Amino acid sequence: MEYASNRLRRVTDAIEVFKLNVEVFPKSGNLYDSLGEAYLAHGDKEQARVNYRKALELEPNMPSAVEALKKLGAPATAPATKVVP
Numbered sequence: 001m002e003y004a005s006n007r008l009r010r011v012t013d014a015i016e017v018f019k020l021n022v023e024v025f026p027k028s029g030n031l032y033d034s035l036g037e038a039y040l041a042h043g044d045k046e047q048a049r050v051n052y053r054k055a056l057e058l059e060p061n062m063p064s065a066v067e068a069l070k071k072l073g074a075p076a077t078a079p080a081t082k083v084v085p
Contacts, residue, residue: 014038029059036068049074 018035025031036051049072055065056076069076 011038011041015042027058029055029057029062029065032058033062033065033068036065040068040072045072048072052076 015035015038018031018038021031022028022035032051032055036048036055039045039051040048049069052065052068052072053074053076055062056069059065066076
């Protein structure tokens with residue numbers, strides 16, 4: 001139980017760090033991709049989709065974001081909405 005709690009806390013901390021990073025570097029597709037990964041690890045599929053799409057808006061050929069959206073059953077072409085930095 002403690003292990004799961006520590007893991008969740010680390011993911012939550014990672015989300016906060018990535019949110020700060022995208023505020024400082026808003027044109028970095030890689031950071032939005034990483035934020036998407038963190039949200040997915042946290043179980044927030046909607047924010048994961050939004051951030052993967054934002055990554056693709058900035059870097060249209062990012063394979064990791066395309067693949068993640070496929071796994072989530074989301075079209076890679078939809079615009080990002082409700083980005084939460």
